[in-house]
Amino acid sequence: MTARKAIVLVSGGLDSATVAAIARDEGYEVFALSFDYGQRHRLELDAARAVVASQAIRHHAVSVIDLRVFGGSALTSDIDVPKHDHVSDIGGGIPVTYVPARNTIFLSFALAYAEVVGASDIFIGVNALDYSGYPDCRPDYIRAFEAMANLATRAGIEGHQRLTIHAPLMQLDKAGIIRRGTALGVDYAQTLSCYDPEPPNRACGHCDSCLLRRKGFTEAGIPDPTSYAGT
């Protein structure tokens, strides 16, 4: 029997590496999808390629899109990335690192890729930690995207295939994600979470993403393989 195909959004971070491993563990043939979207650093894309290679995923599309044309985020423009010493210092509300409509854009490309390769499953690594700050990481949003997607495509209009958006990390905290991925053999040394890394893949250790990652490994009781600057 031929494996079912799934599109997995792979950013190079810890979360999406875990999601790729989950999709493989569930028996899907994984089609990884990454974006070159004017990130401040390209190290993220290098990490995505390393994750794909380390999991022996054979299909990897990297789509070039330009979000800088709109501005509006510290990840794609010249706003400073906020740095802190402790997780408790991370501010409330929507972070300045929020990229407008990013998950909607990424899922839209995944939808196109799914239609072309004949996949009816898309995996995305949104999770409970992001839930509080990013509007497009909430369960209601994921279900609304799925409903729209089932009206958007050839498969939808012809009624022979129902598309499902999987967000298997939704209810996990960072420690839970790390435990799940470790059980599946994910090599987190290949991943990069930092918003402001140094080449080749050293994390700053103090941006919101680094703080949450460090706390996750500590809480999971699993050694953190990340290379941090100044350590």
Next chain:
Amino acid sequence: MTARKAIVLVSGGLDSATVAAIARDEGYEVFALSFDYGQRHRLELDAARAVVASQAIRHHAVSVIDLRVFGGSALTSDIDVPKHDHVSDIGGGIPVTYVPARNTIFLSFALAYAEVVGASDIFIGVNALDYSGYPDCRPDYIRAFEAMANLATRAGIEGHQRLTIHAPLMQLDKAGIIRRGTALGVDYAQTLSCYDPEPPNRACGHCDSCLLRRKGFTEAGIPDPTSYAGT
């Protein structure tokens, strides 16, 4: 009072030129959005710029995206564009010129642009003629995208702004669109509908899009300003 802002998807074709004129007529400050998405011809983008200039629209973002990475359509890959002599020769079902998830991708970028400039209205030129063949031109699809969009954005989560997707051509046929645009002063000589044009902006006259356009002008009883090859 400051004019409300609207994002208008402008392709360079007849439909979106009409939509831009409608948005302006309704009092919106128009932010035009076009895409450089690996079209087989760049003449479409030239036409988009000409439409924007002819309507004195001051804001125009052109976003580079790569749909070719997925393949799957005559508009972005090497499948031949079908040619016919009469509208009645156009086949049923979903045309080979259908680009997977295109409107979803385009609307997602419009959503990002809207969030950045503070617009709560997006205009798209989908219409009844496309309805039969393209899944992402149906009213149900547009409403589902709108519902998703209102969960996707900062404005949505903060509850202070409801986003509306306008599809003012939805119930019009091509002749109706041409009549409406002509009444609003649209210069259709600036627009390009052809799937397979010759430089600088000569239409082939025989692709599905040309046939529907020619029929529209005839039915509207309005002289067709299009430059056709071999005429």
